[in-house]
Amino acid sequence: MTYFPEEVVEHIFSFLPLHSDRNTVSLVCRVWYEVERLSRRAVFVGNCYAVRPERLVQRFPNVRTLTVKGKPHFADFNLVPPDWGGYAGPWIDAAARSCMGLEELRMKRMVVLDENLELLARSFPRFKALVLISCEGFSTDGLAAIASHCKLLRELDLQENDVDDHGPRWLSCFPDSCTSLVSLNFACIKGEVNPGALERLVARSPNLRSLRLNRSVSVDTLSKILVRTPNLEDLGTGNLTDESESYLRLSSALEKCKMLRSLSGFWDASPICVPFIYPLCHHLTGLNLSYTPTLDYSDLTKMISRCVKLQRLWVLDCISDKGLQVVASSCKDLQELRVFPSDFYVAGYSVVTEEGLVAISSGCPKLSSLLYFCHQMTNEALITVAKNCPNFIRFRLCILEPKKPDAITNQPLDEGFGAIVRECKGLRRLSISGLLTDKVFMDIGKYGKQLEMLSIAFAGDSDKGMMHVMNGCKNLRKLEIRDSPFSDVALLGNVAKYETMRSLWMSGCNVTLKGCQVLATKMPMLNVEIMNELDESSEMEENHGDPSRVDKLYVYRTTAGARNDAPDFVKIL
Amino acid sequence: METVVGDLMATELRLGLPGTVDDMKAAAPSTPRGKKRTTAADPVDDSAAADDEATKQRDAEAAPPAAKAPVVGWPPVRSYRKSCFQASSKPQSKPATKEEVSTTAAAAPSAAANATAGSSFVKVSMEGAPYLRKVDLRMYKGYRELREALEAMFVSSNNGGGANLSEFAVTYEDKDGDLMLVGDVPFEMFTSTCKKLRIMKRSEATGLGSARQ
Numbered sequence: 083m084t085y086f087p088e089e090v091v092e093h094i095f096s097f098l099p100l101h102s103d104r105n106t107v108s109l110v111c112r113v114w115y116e117v118e119r120l121s122r123r124a125v126f127v128g129n130c131y132a133v134r135p136e137r138l139v140q141r142f143p144n145v146r147t148l149t150v151k152g153k154p155h156f157a158d159f160n161l162v163p164p165d166w167g168g169y170a171g172p173w174i175d176a177a178a179r180s181c182m183g184l185e186e187l188r189m190k191r192m193v194v195l196d197e198n199l200e201l202l203a204r205s206f207p208r209f210k211a212l213v214l215i216s217c218e219g220f221s222t223d224g225l226a227a228i229a230s231h232c233k234l235l236r237e238l239d240l241q242e243n244d245v246d247d248h249g250p251r252w253l254s255c256f257p258d259s260c261t262s263l264v265s266l267n268f269a270c271i272k273g274e275v276n277p278g279a280l281e282r283l284v285a286r287s288p289n290l291r292s293l294r295l296n297r298s299v300s301v302d303t304l305s306k307i308l309v310r311t312p313n314l315e316d317l318g319t320g321n322l323t324d325e326s327e328s329y330l331r332l333s334s335a336l337e338k339c340k341m342l343r344s345l346s347g348f349w350d351a352s353p354i355c356v357p358f359i360y361p362l363c364h365h366l367t368g369l370n371l372s373y374t375p376t377l378d379y380s381d382l383t384k385m386i387s388r389c390v391k392l393q394r395l396w397v398l399d400c401i402s403d404k405g406l407q408v409v410a411s412s413c414k415d416l417q418e419l420r421v422f423p424s425d426f427y428v429a430g431y432s433v434v435t436e437e438g439l440v441a442i443s444s445g446c447p448k449l450s451s452l453l454y455f456c457h458q459m460t461n462e463a464l465i466t467v468a469k470n471c472p473n474f475i476r477f478r479l480c481i482l483e484p485k486k487p488d489a490i491t492n493q494p495l496d497e498g499f500g501a502i503v504r505e506c507k508g509l510r511r512l513s514i515s516g517l518l519t520d521k522v523f524m525d526i527g528k529y530g531k532q533l534e535m536l537s538i539a540f541a542g543d544s545d546k547g548m549m550h551v552m553n554g555c556k557n558l559r560k561l562e563i564r565d566s567p568f569s570d571v572a573l574l575g576n577v578a579k580y581e582t583m584r585s586l587w588m589s590g591c592n593v594t595l596k597g598c599q600v601l602a603t604k605m606p607m608l609n610v611e612i613m614n615e616l617d618e619s620s621e622m623e624e625n626h627g628d629p630s631r632v633d634k635l636y637v638y639r640t641t642a643g644a645r646n647d648a649p650d651f652v653k654i655l
Numbered sequence: 656m657e658t659v660v661g662d663l664m665a666t667e668l669r670l671g672l673p674g675t676v677d678d679m680k681a682a683a684p685s686t687p688r689g690k691k692r693t694t695a696a697d698p699v700d701d702s703a704a705a706d707d708e709a710t711k712q713r714d715a716e717a718a719p720p721a722a723k724a725p726v727v728g729w730p731p732v733r734s735y736r737k738s739c740f741q742a743s744s745k746p747q748s749k750p751a752t753k754e755e756v757s758t759t760a761a762a763a764p765s766a767a768a769n770a771t772a773g774s775s776f777v778k779v780s781m782e783g784a785p786y787l788r789k790v791d792l793r794m795y796k797g798y799r800e801l802r803e804a805l806e807a808m809f810v811s812s813n814n815g816g817g818a819n820l821s822e823f824a825v826t827y828e829d830k831d832g833d834l835m836l837v838g839d840v841p842f843e844m845f846t847s848t849c850k851k852l853r854i855m856k857r858s859e860a861t862g863l864g865s866a867r868q
Contacts, residue, residue, distance in 0.1 A: 159728035216735065241734040270735065325808070354786065373739055376776065376789070423730060424740075455730060482730050513731075539729070564728070 088113070092121040101126050120144055127151065128559075128584050130168060130192065132610065134642045135176035146175060146185040147211075152192035154587050154636055155537075156562055158216065161589055161634070163362040163613060165649045170194040170217070172647075178205035186211040186237075193217070199224030203231035211237035211265075221246035222271065229255035237265040238291075247273035255277040263287040267294035269318050269347065285310045294318025297349040301328040308335035316368070319347035322355040333358040344368035344394075353381045363388035367415075372396040372422045381431075383408040393417045398424040399434040399455060406438035418451040423482060436463035436489070443470035451476040458489035460515055464498025465619025468505035477502055478513035484540040484565075487517040494518055500525035503533075510557075513537035523547040526552020535560040548572035552579050559583050565590035569596025573635075577604050585638040593632045602636065602655035609644060610655040611636040775846065781809045781823075781854040792846040798838055809854060826853045 095118055098104050108118040124147040127133060139145070152168025170192045177184050184206045194217045202209070209232045214410065222245060228238065229252055253268075253275050263283070267273070275298055284290060284307045292315060299320025305328065308314070317339070332355075336342070342362055350353075351374045366389045371382060379402045386395070386405075392413040399421050401409075417440060421434055434456045440463045443449065449471045459481050479499075488495055495516040503509060503519070503526050510532055514522065518541035526536065527550035534557050542548065550570040551561065553576055561583065569592035580586060580601075595612065602610040613634040644654040776789045788808055795801040805825065825837040828851040837845065837852070 156728065158733045159731045160734060161728045216733070242733060244735065348868070352789065354788070373736075375740065422736065423732065455732075480730055484726060484729065537731075565726075 088117050091117045121148060125149070129640075130173065131585070131642060131645050132638060132640045135173045136180075137641075139176045139180035143180050144183055145177075147188070148173070148181075148184060148186070150192065152217075154562065154585060155191075155560070156564065156587055156589065157191055161564065163649075163651060166613070166652065167645065167647055167649070169647060170219075171198050174198045174202050174205075178202075182206065183208060185209055185595055186213075188213040188215075189217055190215040191217065192614060193219040194224070195219050196221055196227070200227040203227040206232075208234060210234050210262075211239070213237065213239040213241070214243050215241040216243065218244040222248045222273070223250040224248075225268075226252035226255040229253070229260075230257070231299040231529035233257075234261065234262055235260065236262050237247055238263075238290075239265055239267045240270050241267065243270050243459075245271055247271065250274050250276045250279070252637045253283065256283050258286070262289065264289045265292040265316075266290070267292065269294040269296050269317065271296045271333045274298045278304075281306050281310070288313075290542050291315060291626050292316040295320040295347060297321050299608045300324060301355075303331050305331040305335040308332070308339055312338050314339050314343050315341050316344040317347070318370075319345070319349070319351075321349040322347075322351040324352075327356055329355055329358045333361070336362055340364075346370035346373075346396075348374040348377070350374075351376055355375060356381050356385055359385055364390060367391055368394040368634050370396040372398055372420065374398070375400065379405045382476060387412045389413060391415055396420040396422070398422050400424045401438075402433040403435055403438035403441065406434065407441040407445075410441045413446060415448060416442070416446040417448050419446075420453040421455055422453075423455040431563045433457075433526055439463060440466050440470075443467040447471060448473065448627055450474055453478045453480075454483060455480045457482055458486065459495060459498065460488045460490050461493065461495055461498035461501075462490070464495065465501040468498075468501040472505045472507070474502065474506040474509055476511040477506065477509060478511065478537070479515055480513065481516040484515070485517045486515075494521070495521040496525070500529075503529040508532055511535040513538060513539075514541060519543050520547040520550070523550040527551050530555045530558075532557055534558065536562070538566055540565045542566045542568065545569055545572035545575065549575045552576040560585055562587040563589070563591060567592055570594055570600070573597050574604075576635040577601060580605060580608055580637055581639055583639065585636065587634075587636050588632075589634040591635075593635055595632055597632055598632055598635060599655055607639055607641070608637055609640050611638075612649070612653045612655065613651055614653075688737060694743050777827075777849055777851055779808070779854065781816040782784065782856055784809060785830050790852070795842075797842045798845075801837075805852075805854065822857055826855060827851060828853065 091114065094105060095104065098107065104118055104122060108115045119141050120143070122142045122145055125138065125145050127138065127144055127148070127150045130150050130152045150170070150173055152170075153162055153166060156162060157166070157168075159349055168191060170189055173189075174187075177187075177203055182205075185208050187209075188211075189203065192214075194214060199220055202212070204227075207248065212228060212232075212235075220243075221613075225238075225240075225245075228235070235256075250273065256263075260283075264287075266283075266287075275296065277299070280295075280299070280303065284293070289640070290311050291313060293307070293311065294316070295318055297320060300323060301320070303326040304320055308317075336358070339362075343365060345359070345362065345366060345368070348371055353376070356377070363385060369386070369389060369392060371377060371385075375398060377385075378400055382397060382401050383405045386392070386397075387408050389395075390412055393415050395409065395413065395416060395418070397405075397420070402423070409419075421438070434454075436456065436459045438452055439452075439456070439459075443466065447470060450473045452474065456479070459479065476618055487493055488498070495514075499512075499514050499518070500524050503512065507529075509530060512526070512530065512533060512535070514537070520543045523542060523546070526533070530536070530551075531554075533555045536551060536555065536558065538561075545568055547566070548563070551558065552572070558579075564587075568588065573588070573593050574597060595604075598612055600608050602608065612632050613636070648654055736744065775792050777792060779788045779790055781787075790801070790804060790808070792801070795804060824833050827837050827845070827849045829835050829848045830850060833851070840848075
């Protein structure tokens with residue numbers, strides 16, 4: 083193989099789709115390392131602090147697509163204090179210096195500033211796609227810079243970001259010469275956009291396939307836009323609160339979009355709009371109604387019962403168990419279901435229980451991905467679900483009240499979750515909830531051989547629980563634990579394991595400063611980050627070796643050493 | 656010590672919905688363990704006992720029954736989603752939730768009630784109209800605004816100009832299920848007791864007395 087010219091080796095490598103495979107071939111010999119690194123087009127960085135940006139861009143100077151993830155997952159639920167880190171700046175700076183050919187940047191849970199976006203916009207002449215998910219720190223001014231300077235922009239996809247609104251100007255910054263847009267998603271922008279500017283932009287974007295509008299866009303504007311986008315495949319509507327005549331116009335515009343397969347938005351949707359969506363339903367493969375508390379069970383089921391080809395459904399729990407039965411009998415191709423709570427209080431008015439889930443499992447055998455917020459669950463139901471749907475890849479169940487037992491037998495839910503891990507041999511992601519003892523972790527360790535990510539909350543009795551997981555789950559990459567009785571014993575029970583994992587998060591557990599220090603000493607290739615309340619930090623300094631409990635612990639493997647951008651409340655051991 | 660903190664949290668005046676603890680306060684609820692540290696300033700001889708104690712305390716805190724102060728970051732719903740809901744409106748006020756809320760935010764009941772209901776959508780039916788509409792009663796400052804909104808919604812779409820509800824009586828169904836004429840009670844009282852609106856032809860409304868509007 084080493085006698086082949088490098089171009090041939092490079093060509094062979096181009097058939098390796100997985101990052102992990104490319105990483106592996108680069109270890110074979112010096113020549114392969116060089117060929118691989120110079121021909122690498124896509125790099126995925128799962129933890130922005132695992133490697134130095136400068137090092138990465140020097141190794142892969144010809145990279146075209148860069149994906150970087152920042153804060154730990156529990157940051158989504160306000161468990162990571164603000165200003166913790168995850169800054170996009172160093173990555174964009176490094177790429178601007180070394181990777182002229184960058185075309186796509188995808189970032190998740192990072193802090194992106196306007197000045198970073200401005201640098202991005204000016205540094206990469208072939209830049210085509212920007213995807214920001216759950217990021218913060220930037221405003222519409224940064225978007226204006228992207229719009230103004232990225233001449234070949236194809237994709238601007240903003241998902242659930244916290245964006246400061248500085249007015250509608252940004253949308254008008256797309257020059258008249260910009261005709262390359264394929265995907266535009268600004269659903270998370272809070273403010274108004276100029277309808278005329280939007281219509282003109284759409285009119286000059288013949289390749290537009292995906293368009294997600296924000297709440298400010300009216301039905302009328304939507305109707306005018308849709309007339310221009312007959313090839314649209316994915317649509318996120320604006321608000322649907324208008325008078326009924328507007329819906330007639332919308333209906334005739336929608337009829338022209340024969341390729342439409344995916345719908346979302348439905349902001350403040352009035353039930354009036356529902357019948358006008360009917361003609362689309364038959365072709366839909368994706369439907370997201372999870373931001374629409376204004377549609378009740380009967381509106382939802384009228385729509386969904388017509389969506390016979392649906393593969394992906396996101397709804398609120400006001401659909402109720404009855405509604406889920408309708409889903410089960412109508413949507414035989416369903417692969418992904420997410421049922422979100424419409425009321426965030428634990429004791430809230432939730433009308434979705436184990437019955438809805440059982441109905442779905444028996445009607446939709448192809449179900450492989452589930453996120454289900456419910457008021458109660460039973461072991462019997464989970465066992466039935468496991469038998470009906472052995473193909474689960476992602477199973478996330480959130481019983482709203484922490485530590486709630488089986489609703490009928492009052493027993494822990496160990497048996498039920500045990501059945502899930504046992505039957506679903508391909509399970510890669512699991513979130514557990516309800517009353518759980520160490521027993522469930524025995525099953526997870528024993529059967530969760532493909533498990534890559536595990537989320538634990540208010541569960542377990544003793545360190546044995548966590549040990550079962552650490553010793554048993556061979557493919558575990560991310561472990562996140564909150565408010566569970568695991569101590570230093572569990573933390574230190576299998577320290578070598580952390581080198582094979584991306585990260586560990588523990589908050590509200592029983593680990594102490596001493597235990598964390600031992601871990602940091604034994605494993606120098608890990609960053610052991612401790613976060614306590616601000617007023618405690620000085621106390622931490624004085625009480626070295628004090629068995630004082632650590633509030634939040636974040637451990638991750640890294641080649642970059644301790645990071646230098648950590649705020650005061652983060653201590654890196 | 657922890658229960659005092661919990662009670663203080665419960666009566667704290669805030670602008671956000673009860674149950675949505677923002678970042679600044681996220682530190683505070685997790686201080687039960689911090690509090691444990693400060694109260695344990697006296698050295699404890701047997702550190703194992705202290706750990707046991709702490710575990711029990713933690714378990715007690717970690718399993719909050721529904722009525723107590725909400726747990727930080729629970730249920731695990733993204734802040735983006737929560738903020739969308741605060742901006743949007745809920746379809747109808749939920750009595751159970753309101754009661755829960757008034758016990759946990761006793762210091763500011765009306766603020767809490769407003770924040771929880773946020774808005775109260777009620778169905779509006781009109782005789783002869785093919786489908787119902789929904790209006791958010793909290794959007795209107797008084798009866799006149801409500802009437803104008805109803806006129807805009809129902810009457811102008813049917814007739815030409817000069818649309819008004821003079822041929823119709825606007826009635827509502829209250830908490831007890833009784834059919835009442837709109838306009839008799841103060842607007843605030845009306846919005847809290849109204850469950851449904853019905854616009855009926857004046858001829859049907861005989862016996863209800865003359866409408867003041």
